[in-house]
Amino acid sequence: MSKKKEKHGHKTNAIRMVEAEGIPYNMYTYEAPDGFLDGVSVARSLGQDPDRVFKTLVTVGSSREHYVCVIPVAEELDLKKAARHFGEKKMEMLPSKDITAVTGYIKGGCSPVGMKKPLATAIDASAENAGDIIVSGGKVGLQMELDAESLRRITGAEFAELTVSE
Numbered sequence: 001m002s003k004k005k006e007k008h009g010h011k012t013n014a015i016r017m018v019e020a021e022g023i024p025y026n027m028y029t030y031e032a033p034d035g036f037l038d039g040v041s042v043a044r045s046l047g048q049d050p051d052r053v054f055k056t057l058v059t060v061g062s063s064r065e066h067y068v069c070v071i072p073v074a075e076e077l078d079l080k081k082a083a084r085h086f087g088e089k090k091m092e093m094l095p096s097k098d099i100t101a102v103t104g105y106i107k108g109g110c111s112p113v114g115m116k117k118p119l120a121t122a123i124d125a126s127a128e129n130a131g132d133i134i135v136s137g138g139k140v141g142l143q144m145e146l147d148a149e150s151l152r153r154i155t156g157a158e159f160a161e162l163t164v165s166e
Contacts, residue, residue, distance in 0.1 A: 012138025013104065013114030018146060021154055025146040032108065032140045039073025046134070046143060050074040053134045053143070054127065056110045058102060058119070061088030066102050068121040068155070070112045070135060075124070075163040085122055085160040109139040112155050121157035123148065128159045 011019075018025050030037070030045040037045070043053040050073050057069045057077050067086050069077050083091040096107050104116035112121055112135055127133050127148040135151065137144040152159065 010139075012111065012142065014111035014136070014138035015114075015144065017114045017154060018144065018150075021150075023146055023150045023154060025144045027137060028134070028143040028145065029141055030143065037108065037140075042143065043073055043134075048134060051126070052130065052132070054124070056112045056136055058094040058099060058110065059091045060094050061086060061091050063088060066094065066119050067091070068112055068115070068119045068157075069124075069162050070121065070127070070151075070155075070157070071124040071162050072126060077162060078164045081161055081163075082122065085158075085162070086120060105136075105138060106140065109136055109142070111136040111138040111144075112151065112157070114138060118156065121155045122160040122162055123152055123155075123157045124162045125159045126163070127151075 028046050030042055039053060039055040040050050043050040053073045054070045055073045059067045059082060069082050071077055079091045099107050099110060103110050130148050132145050133148045134143050134145045
């Protein structure tokens, strides 16, 4: 497994936006032989603590609005907490087949940064004092590490309790 840190190659919207904002970041690449790797496996392949690696989940509220939830890869999204945070009656996961149409990204390569159009975003509260966290860089096999506060700012997100409590 390669753990390359690089700042070149094919830039995604996410990387271009982070650079345009002057936000310092590191890029990591990993192999996804079947075109998709679950988040915990990604964290492992990067030699990172899964608590620092976050997945980007897209949901649909009862209003049909779309929302983005960024949570640690090993955690599960609490749809009731997310619905409450965004002021929706209820919420469900966006079907995989709709991810590209809504975000411009593909499943497994969905970054909270640089979606087709800005969506209301929340980042799990565990990131608030975490310093640097790792999120998708906008394609399968590409992750970017950046300061959680910078991520919050560039996505217009709020920190919120989003995960299922033990």
